[in-house]
Amino acid sequence: MSGMGQTTVGVLVGAAIGAAVLYGVLGDRPSGGDPTNKEELSAELKVGDVPTHWPAETPIDNGAGPVTSDMLEKASAARDQWLHYSGDYRGFRHSPLEDLNPENAKKLQVEWSFPTGTTGQFEVSPVVHDGVMFMTTSYNRLMALDAKDGTLLWRYDHVQPKNLRLCCGPVNRGVAIAGDKVLMGTLDARLLAFNRKTGEILWDTEVIAYTDGYNLTSAPLIVGDLAITGIAGGEYGTRGFIDAYDVNSGERVWRHYTVPAEGEPGVESWAGDSYKRGGAPAWTTGAYDPETDTLFWTTGNPAPDWDGTVREGDNLYSDSLLALDPKTGTRKWYFQYTPHDVWDYDGNTHIFLVDVDVDGKPVKAVAQANRNGYFYLVDRTSGKFIHANAYVEQVNWATIDENGRPVVDPSKMPAEEPTERVCPSNMGGMNGAWTGAFNPDLGLVYVSSVESCQHYQVGISGFVKGMPYLGGMPIAIDVEAGKAYGHMTAIEAATGEVKWRYLDRNPMMAGALSTAGGVVFTGNQEGYALALDAKSGELLWNFRMGGVVRSQPIAYEIDGESYVAIGSGGWSTLRLLSGGPTNIPDGGHLFVFKVPK
Amino acid sequence: MKKTILVAFTALFLHACDSGGPSSPVAGHMADPEAVKRGRLVFAGTCGAYCHKLAPGQGGVPYLFDCGWKHGGSDQQIYATIRDGVSDTQMVGFGGVLPGGDDDIWKIVAYLRTNSTCEQ
Structure with a gap:
């Protein structure tokens, strides 16, 4: 200290x-x-x-200087940095480090580790700049650590109110960095900026009243002088939005509501006044295309989750991909993955801005392994649907037609006395709580996923501001029967074809890191960090970190040596719904690995 | 002597609490399968999923089928807890917001009592 x-x-x-x-x-x-x-x-x-x-009494300065827009744009090439939650603006989470290859992966050893001191899912993707790692934990602890040896440089513990509105655990997934500022959203719906060198708080802005059912769990995205963040709260009948804040002042520049108001386009897709409680939260981090100056953000479920009878219609813009003007927040186009969702298939899993050949023609696309079990390719210049393929083994709720619209099996709707086994579960497939990765050399997307089916029970809801507004519940029949399992799946981005699967006996719920050396890093619920061969899925290396792995691995280089950081620490309550070991104690710990010389 | 007075006072206080609320239609609802079903659906749509679970030992929210009532176990007390909420917790009041009016609250109580695992 x-x-x-x-x-x-x-x-x-x-x-x-x-x-x-x-x-x-x-x-x-x-x-x-x-x-x-x-x-x-x-x-x-x-x-x-x-x-x-x-705070640090002596400002940290290793000479790298402030983080510039140019650095943020070229982050995928930076060996000594990890500047974005998603690795780069395109969401690749692909490190340029060639020596993180299959041979060296087998030699990885722990270089240092650090505790979080908190329970709840440890879902962070750390950010690294100037030799310093910025790590957040559940309950919004933020720590600056020497990225080489783990020395604690400064620390901030956000004091939370007692009456937080948390649907799904006390999560934080990381910070954004811009100039000399580090930004973190909080569970009580605030956005804070810190001096990266000292930990001093520079501004502290209330995004919205958390008591209405909102919180911030994701890392912001920096575009120019704006810090862009969405909010969580889809289980509380909130009205979702995406905000942009001036990085320097903390003042809000624009807000884009994800559910239209009276008189706005799309409001006709909500029966009666159901749009007033429509949900559609934007609880994950988006992507940015500098070439077209377009921001891409995704949205979650309409509210109430499982009772569609009180909100007939497509429920725009829930479960959608939105293309926005980053300067104004104005929507350019949208694509809705799951119209009138009654299964809790939030559309906000990780997105990848990929350039691929489709039927011999180059296409600038957005690829996504959606929570509804399908892998989508959408033209990112127009929002036009290209194709969708099932990427999990069990999908039966719908097929997808030539326009990208689901053709729902009527027997798979939620029921008062549910007897139909509906796949995937409301946890996914993939889920926005963890990232995927993309290897541009191989053209493969890597995603961890849940393989599980449920009964969906419809119920009757009353809406109270600040209280869950659910309209039913999932019944985790596969979890109760011990049938839930998981995969890390490699999907060819251009075709949606599954190239390989790595099977785990528990649902896989950790993020992914791809390396230029041809390795994919992730973790499993038994507490192992895993390294897989990017071409074949062969297990190259594992290390028992202990806690359930729910974090997003990263890589960086210091003094010519490569490091891989993976967090360990789960939340046992969630595993009642998702499946996985319930006997592993909660509690977070970051492990940093290195190939020994 | 002091103990006797305390017990008597407590009994009076509890009686006063009980008699202060509306009379309970729960017994009648419990005899009506449609009312119990309505209570089950309202519970599933409003109380279940991320909050009160159908099996014990899941999460930190009270399990409501074991008669371990934290805020009073009479029909009226359970009704009042659902209607008014519990201060300093996430449990806010559902009075006046359920689609079937506050009678839906009585039907939730009937559903809970019908499915309780303890002796009533």
Whole structure:
């Protein structure tokens, strides 16, 4: 801790009490152990002011300078940086490091590791710049670490209110970096900017009232001077939106609602006034095409999730791909993957801006392995559908017609007394909670996925602002029967053809990293970091990190040596729905691996 | 003596709480399969999924089928908890918002009681 100052929550305290009581206090917390409720913790323990912020007393400066727009645009070529959540603007998550190859992958060893101190899914994709790694944890801890040896340089623990509205765990997936600022969204729906060198807070903007059912879980995307972020809250009958904030001031520049208002195009796709509670959250990070100056963002489920009778129509622009003008937020076009979704098939899984040949013609496309079980290719200059193919083994809810519209099997609709086995589950397929990767040399997209089916029960909902608005529930029949399993799948982007699958006995729910050396990194729910051959899917290496792997691996180079970072740490409650081991304790830990000399 | 007074006071207090609310139609609803079904559908659509589970030991939200009532176990107390919510928790009140009016709340109570695993 040397070299760091600290600020604290101002609560007066008294005599110390034992660690056993600490365990009891945390164990009683409904969140399952939110360690960041510092005010409450301090008052209950009476042990002393609990620090929440440890800025660096000496600014960190290793000479790389501020992050420029040019750096952000050329991030895919940078060996010593990982600047975007998705690796680059196109979402490739493809490292240029050639020495991360099949031979060297087998030699990887732990170089350093670091704890998060929090429970809940550890889903981060760290960012690396100037020799510093910026790592977020569940409950919005943000730490700056020396990327070479893990030395803690500064730390900030966001103090959360007690009444967060979290559908799916206390998640944060990472930061964005611009200039000398690091930006993080929070579970209480704020966007914060920090001085990357010191950890000092530069601005703190309320995005929206979290008590209405909103939170920020994804990493922002920087385009020019704008930090662009979507919000989560589709299970709360919110009205989804994508925001752009001035990186320098923190002031909002534009907001793009994902559900139209009265009189706007698309509102006719909602029966009655159901658009007022329409959901369609934008809870994952988008992509950007500098060539056409177009921002691509995706949206999630309409609300309520499983009762479509109260919102007849296509429910625009839920479960959609949106093309936006980054300067204004104006929509250029949209493509809806799952009109009138009643299965919770959020459309916001990872997108890839790929240039491929289709039927002998070059096409600039957006590729996506959607949560509904189909891999889509859409023309990114027009929004025109190209093709869709099933990428999971079990898909029966619909087929896709020549225009990209699902032809739904009526027997697979949610029912009051569900008996139909419907695939995939509401967890996917793939899911926006983890990333995929794309190897442009091989033309292959890599995605981890859930192989599972469910019963979908429709119910009756009352809407209360700030409360879940669901309209039913999934019944995890495969999970209960021990039948849920997982794959890492390699899909040819141009054709949608599955080239290989790596089978795991549990659903695979971690992100992916591709390398120029021909390796794919991911992890599984038994706590292993995995390295697979990018061409064949052969398992090259594994390492038991311990905790369920839910993070997004990254790679970077320092002093000519290559590093791979993978986080370990799950959230056992979610595994009741997704499948996977429930006996592995929660708790996050980052591991950084290196090929020894 | 003090203990006796405390018990008597507590009983009076609880009685006052119970008698302060509306009379309970739960027994009648429990005898009506359609009412219990309605309660089940409202529970599935409003209370289940990400909050109250159908099996014990799942997540941090109270399991409602074991009679382990945290805010009172009489029909009226359960009704009031659903109608008014619980302060400082995510449980807000559902009074006046369910499609079938507040009678849907009584039907939820009837569904919970019908499917409880404890002796009533």
